[in-house]
Structure formats: C-alpha cells, structure tokens
Amino acid sequence: MAKITENTKDEVREIVYNFFSEECDVDLSEISDDTNVIRDIEGDSLMFLELIELFKKKYELHIELKSIGKYIVKHPAETIGELIDTTMLIIEFENGIVDL
C-alpha cells in the first residue's frame, strides 16, 4: 500500500492531465476536472488500462482489475476529476476499495 502524502493528489492530477492530453491529442488547457473522458475527449478502454498500469508501477500497487471494476460499478468515474478521486482511493486502499 502506497504512502499518501500532501503532494500525492497534485502528482496524480498532473499525471492524469498529461496522460489524457497526450493520448487524446488534446491541449492541456482544454481539459478540466469536469471533462467527460469518453464523451468530451474520446478516451477508451485501452487508455484506462494503460493509466491503471502506469499508477500500478509508479506507486507499486497490488491491485486486480476486477477490484477496480467492482468499485466503479458502484461509484462511476466518468470525468477527469472523478478519475483522480478514484485513483487516490486505489493508491490508498488497493484491493480494499471493493469494501468502501
């Protein structure tokens, strides 16, 4: 389980923004916390998988896709802001997010 510091959320935010800016070929200024990942910037499944893997490596997380899937069923993450919040929970709780 990764240690959450005051800087973690800023770090996660920066990674998520840069990732979608690059992958979706959208200028950073066009992305906000309210941006809908699929509808507004055409994000897709492969990008979500790549982003999960990126955080898994960066924070040495041990999390299974099905745990993330179970959490998202109950708490959909459609916007960039929601995705950042979900990522923070994944970093903090790893597979324990299914019990939240």
Added chain:
Amino acid sequence: MHEVFGCGIDIENISRFEKHLLSENEVSDVFKRVFTPKEIKLNLQNPREFFPLGFSTKESFFKAFGLSWTNSALQWTDFEILFKNPNDFNNFELVLSNHAQELISQNSIKEQDVFLKIHENFVISQVILLM
C-alpha cells in the same frame, strides 16, 4: 430459427498497440492483463495484427453482452481468441470461460459468430450472439 441475443462492433487503430510490444518475446503488463499466456504466445506469431484483433474481439464480446469489465464480473481473460495460423487471422479458435461461459449458459446462447477484418491501419470486429 435463432434469435439475436446481442451484437457488438469495435474498431481499433493498430498503431496504438505497438508500444505494448516490448521485444520479440515480451509484451507490456497491460497486455498481460488483457490476454492469457496462451493468447500471448500465439499472438506473438503475428503481433502487429493479432493483438489489436484479439483486443477488439474482446471489446465486441463485452458489447454483445451489453456489459463491460467495469460494470460486471466479466474479465478480459474470460474470452480467448486463439489464432492458429500466423498468415490467416480468420483461422482462430474461440474459448470462453468463467463468467463469459456462465452468461452463455444462463442466456441459452447457442452460437457465437465472430467476423474480423483489417482495413489499412484499423482492425474491425463484430460479434453476434445467437440464442
């Protein structure tokens, strides 16, 4: 006479998958989550085409069931697309397991038709589930 349970269609840009081919025998962790070891071994016979085709087919299956990996117990590895001939992407075996197989039984699905096509830099897949 069969009835259509569901139909899923997907299109993928082949070039997006290239970064996941790390070397002749090594693929990214993303691929290791999506594909089974058996699929990876067979896909490496023609990685540029088989990985995008396999991914797209799995996406089409999710859509044909009206589900996704984020809203159901279905997992990417519940569908195996096993390409038999490196020069013929239409020669494959389909293996469904775990929740995918349960859904097939629960919904009395008798037939799964899979159509694959490559057009320029895109792969296109269509899955039709018949009851």
